[in-house]
Amino acid sequence: MDITIHQTFLPQDDPEAALAFYRDALGFEVRNDVGFNGLRWITVGPADQPGMSIVLYPPSGNPGVSEDERRTIAEMMAKGTYASIILATKDLDATFEKLQATDAEVVQEPTAQPYGIRDCAFRDPAGNMVRISEIA
Numbered sequence: 001m002d003i004t005i006h007q008t009f010l011p012q013d014d015p016e017a018a019l020a021f022y023r024d025a026l027g028f029e030v031r032n033d034v035g036f037n038g039l040r041w042i043t044v045g046p047a048d049q050p051g052m053s054i055v056l057y058p059p060s061g062n063p064g065v066s067e068d069e070r071r072t073i074a075e076m077m078a079k080g081t082y083a084s085i086i087l088a089t090k091d092l093d094a095t096f097e098k099l100q101a102t103d104a105e106v107v108q109e110p111t112a113q114p115y116g117i118r119d120c121a122f123r124d125p126a127g128n129m130v131r132i133s134e135i136a
Contacts, residue, residue, distance in 0.1 A: 004051060004052075005052060006051060006052065006053070007043075007052075007053045007054070007055055008053075008054055008055070008085065009054075009055045009057050010054055010055070010056055010057070010083050010085060010124070010126070010128050011056075011057060011058070011059040011073070011077055011082060011083055011126055011128065012042070012056040012057065012058065012124075012125070012126045013058065013059070013060075013074075013077065013126050014125055014126065015033075015040040015042055015056070015058075017125035017126075018042060018056045018124065018125055018126065019042065020102075020103075020125070021102075021104060021124045021125050022042075022044045022054065022056065022124070023044060024102070025098070025099055025102040025104055026087075026099070027046075027047075028044040028045055028046055028047075028054070029044065029045060029046075029047045030042065030043070030044055031043040031044060031045055031053055036061070037061075039058040039060065039061045040058065041055060041056070041057050041058070041061070042055070042056040043055050043056070044056065054085070059073045059074075059077070077126055077127045077128075078127055079127065080123050080127040080128070080129055081127075082127065082128070083126075083128045083129075084128060084129035084130070084131065085128065085129075085130055085131070086119075086131045086132075086133060087130065087131070087132045087133070088132065088133045088134070088135045089132055089133075089134060089135070090134070090135060090136070091134075092110050092118060092119070092120060092132060092133075092134035093110055095120075095132055096109065096110050096120045096132070099122055099132075104122045104123075104124075105122060105123040106120075106121075106122060107120075107121035107122055107123055107129065108120055108121040110134075117133050117134065118133070118134040119131050119132055119133040119134065120132050
């Protein structure tokens with residue numbers, strides 16, 4: 001089999017704040033920005049990885065989700081427990097400094113973890129956990 005990761009979805013409840021974080025702070029390119037019924041789906045990704053994208057979607061735009069589920073999702077997003085992503089960089093310290101200089105919420109400074117990696121963590125504007133691992 002030849003399987004790759006093509007897209008992943010992260011919820012966003014403020015498209016402009018999501019763009020400020022993923023485009024401006026992380027440096028991802030915007031690949032698509034689609035509006036429908038007052039909601040926006042924004043696709044971003046690293047310029048050097050055209051086959052991998054993150055779709056920043058409005059969770060309220062899913063017609064299969066009940067009102068109770070929408071409330072639960074909103075509560076979990078507010079607490080930062082709904083979604084997460086792990087990114088990687090060769091220079092963790094420089095990446096951390098760049099993100100720290102923005103309005104990104106720092107969760108953890110660069111730390112050597114007992115399970116063998118060095119990483120840091122931020123929350124995006126929607127509360128999603130964004131961990132960044134250092135790779136060789």
